[in-house]
Amino acid sequence: MSEALLTVAGLDAFYGPTQVLHGCGFTVPESGITALLGPNGAGKTTALRAICGMVRTRGDIRFQGKPIGGLKTESIARQGIAHVPDGRGTFLELTVEENLRLGAYIRRDSRTVSTDFERMYGYFPRLKERRRQQAGTLSGGEQQMLAIGRALMLRPKLLLLDEPSFGLAPLVVREIFEIMRAINRDENVSILLVEQNAALALDLADTTHLLETGRVVMSGRSETVRNDEAIRRAYLGL
Amino acid sequence: MDALLHQVFSGLATGGIYASVALALVMIYNATNHINFAQGEMAMFATYVAWSLIEGGLPYWAAFSVTVGLAFLGGVVLERVVIRPVENAPGLSAVIVSIGILVIFNSLAGWWFSYTTRSFPSPFPDSRPFGSSLLSYHELGSMGVTLAMLVAIYSFFRFTSLGLAMRAAAQNPVSSRLVGIRVGWMLALGWGLAAAIGAVAGMMVAPIVFLDPNMMGGILVYAFAAALLGGINNPWGAVVGGFIIGVLENLAGAYVVGTELKLTVALVAIIGTLVVKPDGLLGKTVVSRV
Amino acid sequence: MKTTTWKRLGLVLLIASACLLPLAVEQYRTFQFTLVLIYAIAVFGLNMLIGYNGQISLGHGAFYAIGAYTAAILMEHGAWPYWATLPAAAVVCLISGFLFGRPALRLGTIHLALATFALALATPQLLKYRGMSRWTGSSQGIVLDKPEAPFGLPIDADQWLYYFVLAVTLVMFLLGWNLLRGRFGRAMIAIRDHPTAAAAMGINTAYLKSMTFGISALYTGVAGALGAIVVQFVAPDSFNLFFSISLLVGVAVGGLATIAGAFYGAVFIVFVPNMADQISKAAPWAIYGVFLIGFMYAMPTGVAGLIRLAGNWLWRRMGRKSAGER
Structure with a gap:
């Protein structure tokens, strides 16, 4: 296993006075796909928000060896972490193209940005057809694609995805x-992926961490988790 | 007929000024959901700054540019220092704080520049173009300046990435942060821009209404009426509303109520809009979840 | 003794000293304290709207003006006795406040603020309107006679007016206190804190909000009528935007949603300009502005909140000491 890109240790996170994460710890290795799984309310979304400085936290978060805990969200984004939030965070009143342009806001190399546009349209041809349309008029699946495209326009080293399958038809999810x-x-x-759909996530991810009530209860390779009858029954309802 | 046309044209000229102040209001509203009641007094204060610069010997357009720059900086500083603490406060506190700013600027102007009415120079010749009776050079010129400014603002928001980021920050601050936009600074820039727009409007209207600490009170109310009529969340609406209110005010003043009740026209326009079409002509209905 | 007993005792002492006040100070001071009482009524009215109901008005000076002109016109043209004009001013302001609050109701704070701001600016113009000059005296305003003390009382006119205003103030505050702690008051506060929940509980929010606006205008209007009687003069330009803002300053300084705060606020707006005037004509307003912003940042509960905090602190200290002695 290569060196960890992101290390989280002893992480507490709070919404106002309510503590949601209790000493959470996990790592995201370089270049793989990691999944955070667990039941509703386990703190998966909060963990992503904590990494991006969107909630009050205590504990240690390191990205490429540098501590990022306590930094502002926008500064964390500038370090190369892109976050596709739950609800997709689309700029509804802007056009598809403007949404993608915003993704590249912090980049100053306009030439590579324009080739990235083409690459995004390559991944998501439907976005190209609709690029002058208001993003609010897109379907849920298209908005999810747009959100991923927007995040990639940042040229991130780490992509956080919060429930990309939420509310989408199975065919679209597979796509x-x-x-x-x-x-x-x-x-x-x-990629660090939070998913309700455990079967899909286990299929995609190399590494999986299981969260329950704000703590990591198990970490391991995805096929280990997939093949462990007890874990599947206890935590994933599979 | 000529008299009527004259009223319409000079209405369009003042309408341009209402349009720009209304635009400044809408910009701040869209970014923060607050109305800046001090917008008019900030413009008045900037106009006094311009007046001092001109009195100090600076040529008009140099004074004009310096004032716009100073107003921009002043707006940025004001946002960072005074507005920031109530950014997320309920509407009530924000309204009261902006009233506080209004009062302070008004009294500072009275303190430093005295309450006596002064004349303010126009950069345009003091005659009528082509011997026409429709418009004075100043009206024509101020219309030109206002339109140029509107085009510049439109281009800024439409074509630059900073403009795009400001629109994004106003619409969806959370997502904006996630793509690395410094949302706090975007708000400050918005205030700076609004202050600069106000300064231009103040300098264009001062030769007509004369310079005194209370000169913008009426104009601010017309701008409110314009912004509401056009739709408080729509910049285009603000501009259209400004021109409509300008013409309406002039016609009503000339043919209906007389000059002494002109402000009441604005009051009626505001209440009328609120009763008949609260979202304005071009505004979007905002539905909030509970 | 219990806290409430102490409070009652304090209140009685306070009223007693208020009664003795004109005998102890010179004539001009008596006049100033009369103004304090009048502004206290006006600020209390505005505070019902802002502090208790969560609405806003930047144009309450308009209702003060309506009250003042109602009194002045009835006295000048109708030869009404001064005391009889108060109920008339109350009714006129209740109705006009109710009607003005009505359209702005469905809308949020911002729209109400805009509409009342415009009202404040337009008020002097409306009062100057030439079509009504036969009644209002246009920009000249109306000059009134000073009422003398009745029943051959051995006090001068200023002292008599002070007592008259003090009596009205006591009645108005007693009624207001009753209103606020009753059903109506609870509904007002419910609407302020949880508008949706209040509507769901069956409170008729539209009616209640415009009624609150009406009652608030009534208080301010009665204050206006008293003001006209005491100052013996009404003129359009004294009811400009800045007059409305000074009432707002009174609310902010006194403290949102407090009854006693009205007096602190009134003292502030009567005496601070007097003192600051010596620095510059503009100084009072600069101070007003700073206080408006300062109180919103640091002390939304105003002076009343500050005094309450200090009182609680004292109370606890004294309690601890006496407990220790035992």
């Missing part, structure tokens, strides 16, 4: 997951 595999392979970007 998006295929593209994610391709992206992970071709873009040299590591």
Whole structure:
């Protein structure tokens, strides 16, 4: 296993006075796909938000060896972490193309940005057809594609995905997951994935961490988790 | 007929000024959901700064540019220092704080520049073009300046990535942060821009209404009426509303209520809009979840 | 003794000293304290709207003006006795406040703020309107006679007016206190804190909000009528935007949603300009502005909150000491 890209240790996270994560610890290796799984309310989304400085945290978060805990969200994004939030975070009143342009906001190399546009349209041809359309008029699946495209325009080293399958038809979900595999392979970007759909996630991810009530209860290679009857029954309802 | 046309044209000229102040209001509203009641007094104060610069010997357009720059900086600083603490406060506190700013600027202007009314120079010749009776050079010129400014602002928001980021930050601050936009600075820039727009409007209107600490009170109310009529969340609406209100005010003043009740026209326009079409002509209905 | 007993005792002492006040100070001071009482009524009215109901008005000076002009016109043209104009001013302001609050109701704070701001700016113009000059005296305003003390009381006119205003103030605050702690008051607060829940509980929010606006205008209007009687003069330009803002300053300084705060706020807006005037004509307003912002940042509960905190602290200290002695 290569060196960890992101290391989280002893992480507490709070919404106001309510503590949601209790001493959470896990790593995301360089260049792989890692899944955070667990029941509703386990703190999966909060873990992603904590990494991006969107909630109050305590503990140690290191990205490429440098501590990023306590930094502002925008500064963390500038370090190369892109986050596709739950609800997709689309700029509904802007056009598809403007949404993608915003993804590349922090980049100053306009030439590579324009080739990246073409690459995104290559992954998601449907976005190209609709690029002058208001993003709010897109379907759920298209908005999810747009959100992933927007995140990739940052040229991130780490991509955080919060429930990309949420509310989408199975066919669309399969399409998006295929593209994610391709992206992970071709873009040299590591992915940390939060998913309700455990079966799909276990299929895609190399490594899996299981969360329950704000703690990591198990970490391991995805096929180990997949093949462990007891774990599947206890935590994943499979 | 000529008299009527004259009223319409000079209405369009003042309408341009209302449009720009309304645009400044809408920009801040869209970014923060707050109305800046101090917008008019900030513009008045900037106009005094311009007046001092001109009195100090600076040529008009140099004073103009310096004032716009200073107003921009002032707006940025004001946002960072005074507005920031109430950014997420309920509407009530924000309204009261902006009233506080209004009062402070008004009294500072009175303190430093005295309450006496002064004349303010126009950069345009003091005659009528082509011997026409429709428009003075100043009206024509101020219309030109306003339109140039509107085009510049439109281009900034439409074609630059900073403009795009400001729109994004206003619409969806959370997602904006996730792509690395410094949302706090975008708000400050918005205030700076609004202050600069106000300064231009103040300098264009001062030769007509004369310079005194209360000169912008009426103009601000017309700008409110314009912004509401056009739709408080739509910049285009603000501009259209500004021109409509300008013409309406002039016609009503000339033919209906007389000059002494002109402000009441704005009051009626505001309440009328609120009663008949609260979202304005071009505004979007905002539905909030509970 | 219990806290409430202490409070009652304090209140009685306070009222007693208020009664003795004009005998102890010079004439001009008596006049100033009369103004304090009048502004306290106006600020209390505005605080019902802002502090208790969560609405806003930047144009309450308009209702003060309506009250003042109602009193002045009835006295000048109707030869009404001064005391009889108060109920008339109350009714006129209740109705006009209710009607003004009505359209702005469905809308949020911002729209209400805009509409009332415009109202504040337009008020002087409306009062100057030439079509009504036969009644209002246009920009000249109306000059009134000073009422003398009745029943051959051995006090001068200023002292009499002070007592008259003090009596009205006590009645208005007693009624207001009753209103606020009753059903109506609870509904007002419920609407402020949880508008949706209040509507779901069956409170008729539209009616209640415009009624609150009406009652608030009534208080401010009665204050306006008293103001006209005491100052013996009404003129359009004294009811400009800045007058409305000074009432707002009174609410902010006194503290949102407190009854006693009205007096602190009134003291502030009567005496601070007096003192600051010596620095510059503009100084009072600069101070107002700073206080408006300062109180919103640091102390939304205003002076009343500060005093309550200090009182609690003292109370606890004294309690601890006496417990220790035992």
